Amino acid sequence: METKDPWKDKLTAEQYDICRMKGTEPPFTGAYYNFKEKGVYRCLCCGAQLFSSETKFDSGTGWPSFWEPILDNVKTEKDTSYGMLRVEVLCKNCNAHLGHVFEDGPNPTGLRYCINSASLKFEK
């Protein structure tokens, strides 16, 4: 018998591809790359609080970028897919793929969390 991933019913095809299959949305297409309201970004899948608008900055990359996550709810893992060494960012609670973190961000952390809009849900 085929086991069906329960996330398939809860997410759109694009959300499923990004959050559960580690896809990446095309730059400058997501809901939040140029979004400046104050509030908190939650995990689309489980609702955990992942990022605050206080740490969001305009990176010019076309993806929402943050210099620091809400640390307790985010984890990172080494990602060697596509022949690159990158650090993947995931929701600690439900393992949703969020994006990648790079070491070319602004102060105070010097980090750039490059996150897919499709894996986030903004709340004022």
Ligand SMILES: [Zn+2]
């Ligand atoms: Zn989650």
